[in-house]
Amino acid sequence: MSNKERFLSTQEFKMPKMGESITEGTIINWLVDEGQSFEEGDILLEVATDKVDNEVPAPASGRLISQKYGPKEVVPVGEVIAVLELQDGVAPKKAAKKSSEVNKKDPKISQLTPNSKQKSTAKQTAFKVNENVFVSPLIDSIARQHHISYEELARIPGTGKDGRLRKTDLMNYISEGRPYKFAQAVVTPSGFQVPDLKFDKGTGKIIEMDRMRQMISDHMVFSATTAPHVTAYVEADLTEMVQWRNENKVTFQNKYNQKLTFTPLFIEAVAKAIKDFPMINSSLDGTNIIVKDEINIGMATALPSGNLIVPVVKNADTLNLKSLAEATNDLVGKARDNKLKGDETKGSTFTISNVGTFGSVMGTPIINQPEAAILATGIIKKRAEVMERAEGDSIEIRHMMYLSLSFDHRIVDGFLAGSFLRRIADYLENFDTKRKI
Template sequence: MAHVDVEMPKMGESITEGTVIAWHKQPGDEVDQDEILLEIGTDKVDTEVPSPKGGVLAETLVEEGDTVEVGTIIATLETEPEAAGGSTNDAPSPTEEPAEQEEAESETEADEADAAPEDDEQEAATPAPEEAASPAPSADEVEVVMPKMGESITEGTVVAWYKDIGEEVTIDETLLEIGTDKVDTEVPSPAEGVLAEKLVEEDETVEVGTVVALLASEAEAGSVTPPASEAPDETQEAAPETDEAELPSTSPSGDGAVRDPDEPQRPPEETIKRRGDDGRFYSPLVRSIAKEEGLPMSELEALEGSGRGGRVTKEDVLAYLEEREEAPAAPATAPERPPRPSRSDEGPPARGDYTVEDGPSDEALRQQYGDRIEVQPMDRMRKMTAEHMVRSKATSAHVTSFAEADVTGLVRLREANKEVFLEREGVKLTYTPFFVKAAVEALREHPLLNASVEGDKIVIKHDFHVGIAVAIGNKGLLAPVIRNAGDYNVTGLARTAASMADRARNKELQPDELQGGTFTVTNIGSLGSLMGTPIINQPQVGILATGAIQKRPVVVENDGLGDAISVRHMMYLSLSYDHRIIDGAMGSGFLQRVVTELESFSKDQDLF
C-alpha cells in the first residue's frame, strides 16, 4: 500500500489558513479520486475538497472546527500501488528506519513522475477555491474556463449565458458573455457537445482560469438534465465572492449601498462562537456575515440550517437577514437599523465613490409618473458609462474651448483618394485618421495635454496612445486605443482605426485595447453634431471633439485683391481639458495647432 498526504489547500493569495468544517469521510471509508473528502472554510468562502487519489482514508489529522495553516497535512490516504504510480516493490517495509522510508518515498515519487506526469502536473498546482468547488470532469467532459482578456485583467463577470443546461452547442458557437470594467466579450464553445453544468451564475465575478462550465460529449448527453428548480444549491457556497471588500460593506440584498457609519455597533468578535450550545459548527464565512450584519449568537443558533447535518449555510443567513429587513417588526434581540439616507441627502458623490444604485420599483415609478411610461433597466455597459462619467466630472475641473477650421483642402484630398484607397487598403478612408494625426502633432508641441494628474504630481507621457470613441449602437460608447499613434502615417492610422472600430462593434476587443490611453479624439460630426462638450476620459486631461463638416459662405482673402465671399467646407472643434493643470491659453494654443494641421491638407498631397 502507498500513502498519499492530503494538505490544506491554498484558497487565494491573501488566505493563509483554513478551518475544517466537516469530514464527509471517516477513517476506514473507501474514497474515489475527486470524491468529496471534507469541507473547509475561511471568512470569505466555504469549499469542498476532493480526494487527490482513490483509496481508503487511513487517518484524519485535524478535527472538525480546527483551523490550520495552508499546506498542513490534514489526512492520509492508503492507495493501491498502481494508483500511486508505483509498484509493490517500491513501498517501504514496516521495519525500515525513518530515513530509509523517506528515501523509499522519494523513489516512489520519482516513479510517479515517470509513470504519470499528468497527475503530477495536476497535484503541483494548489487548487483555487473555484477549482475545489467544481467537480472534476470525466474523460468525456470538457472544461470551459474564464479566459484571459489581457495582461492586466485578472477576473471577469458572467454577463449572460446564451445556452441552458441540456442544450446542444457546436464548436465556436457563443456559449456565454463575460465582461470586465472595460469591455464585454462573447465566449465561444471550445468543443461540440451538450452544456452539462454551469458552475458560475450570471453576475458572478471569478478569476481568470476558473472553470465556469462543463460540456458533455454526445455519448453523455442523455444523462444531462436541466435543474428541477431554482432553489439554491449548497455547493454554491464554494463560489468566490465578487469582491472581498464587498461582503462587509454592502447589504445582504445586494443593493451595493454603503453602510451608514452611524448604525449600531456590531457585536464583538468573541460573541460569535465556532460552535453553538447545541453543538452545531458555524463556518468562518457564516460567522463573518453574522458579525458584519449585527446578528447575535442567540439569533444565529435559532436558525434552521439547510446544510449537511442541519448546518447553517451562507444562504440561510442571508435569507434570514433579508426577511428580517422586510419584516415590519424585527426580533427583540436584533438591533434596529436607522433608514439609509438617500443620495440627495448625502450631497454630491465623493471622488471615485460613485456607483449606480438600484432605483425605485416599476410600480413606484408608475405611481409617480402615470401608466403611460416605459421603464428600461440600465444594461451593464450603460451603468459602467454612467459611473465613469460622473466620476470624471467629480475628479477634473472641466473647461471646454472651441475653434473653427476650414477643411476644404482635406475634403478634396479625401474625395480624390477614397475609391483608390478602399481598393488598395481594403478599408474606407474616413476623416478620423486625419483628426488623430492633427491631434498628435498638436500634442508634440503641447505635451501637458498628454499627461495625467497623480495627487500633487503631473505625469507627462512621451508616447501618444490616442483613444478613438466608437458608438456601439444605442448601448453606449467605447474608446479603443491606438498605441504609439505618433509612429503612423494617415494610411496606417486609417487601417488601425477601422480594425478597432469593427472589432468594438462585434465585441472582439480585448480589455488591454481599451486602457492606457493618453488622449482621446471623438468624431461627433459623424453623427451630425456641429459641436459638443465631451467629458474627459480619466485619468487623461484632454479630449478633442470634431464636429460635422458643412459648406458655408465664408469671407476669404482674394490674393491681395480684397475680401471675397466663398463657399468653403467648415467645421467646429472643441477641446475639453482639466483646468487643474491646463489653463485657457494652453487649451486655445492646442486647438489652434490642430486647426493649422487640418488646414494644411490639400488635394494635391501624396496620401501614400
C-alpha cells in the first residue's frame, strides 16, 4: 500500500448549515468536477440561501469522487451532496464555519427570470384568463416563494379537473421562464384590450441584469402589484436634534469608538412610534393580520454595485443609542464589503429608506414585502421658517426634513398611517437636548 493510499479516506460531504434559520440551500454551481483534485481551502461549490451566496471550501486536500446534486437543486441542510477522498481522514463537518459569504439575490428568483441568453420555449404572446383557477395551499406556497401574484396564476392554463391549476402546471410554467408574466389578455371583441404599443426602446449598450438586480426587480413588481400602496407625508423640524448631534458626535466617537450618524436616531424614534401603534408592525396572511412580537428595523443600504440590500437591526426597541450605533455601523460596513450573513438580512418587520443620503427631498418607497409599511427620510435641509414664539412670530433658519410613509391599504388605514407618521415626527422634533451620551 502506497503512502498516498494510507493517508486518504473517503468521506461524505454534507450540505453545511449557513445560518440559524437556514434549513436548505440551492446549489449554484460546482467549481470542482468529479475526479478533480483540490487543495485545502479551495472552493468546492457555491450555495445560495436568501439574498446570500456562500462559498463552501474544502476541509482538506483530496479529490472529488462524485456529486449527488447538481446546479439549481435545493438541498436540505445535513444532506449528503458529494463524496470526497480526503487526506489524513479529515471529516468535512466544519466546512460551514469557513464559508465566506457574498451578498447576492435570492437564487430561487434568479431561476425564474430568464436573461438575454435564456429564451422561453413558449411562443404565445397572449394568455387566456383561467376563470376557474383554484389556488391550493401547495400552489399558494410555491407562488409566494417565487413572487408570482394571483393575477399571474390566473394566466396559467390548468390541466386539472375543471381547469384547476396543478403543481406540474406551475412548475412547467416556471421552467419555461414565466412566458405570461407580462403578456396581454385575450378578450372578447366587446371587451377592452390593452393595445400593443410596441415602444421604441432605442439602441445602445446592453447591460445584462445581475442576479441581485433581477431579485430586486421581481420583489418590487410583486410588491407594487400585490399591495395597494398609499403614501402619506409630514415635515419635521430637526433643528434641536441636529445641533445635539453636532455637539456630541466627537465625544460619542471617543467614548464608544463609533460614529454617531442620524440612522440610529431615526431607528430609535421609529421603534418608539411602533410601540405606540403596533398594528403598523404587521403582515397580511390571507385574511389574517399578523401583528409581530418583535420590532426588527430594516435599513435599505446601497451596495458598491449600485444594488440595494436591507440589513436588519433586530429588537431595535430594546437597544440604547450606543447599541443602535454599533449595530447600524456594523451592518452598513458589512454591506459595503459584501460580508453580510443570511440571518442579518432576514426578519425585518418595518423598513427605513434614507433617500436623503442621495440628496432627495422626499420619496415614495415601495413596501418591503411582507411588511405593512415603509418609511422614507429625505435630506435634512436648512430653510427659513416662520416660528411662533410667545413674544411673536419670527423667521428663523431651521433644519427641516420630509418623511413619507408608504403603507399597504389592505392592512393600514389613513388614520393609523397618519397618526404613526406624525408620532415619528414628534419624537424627532421633541428631542431631548439635555440627553447624556
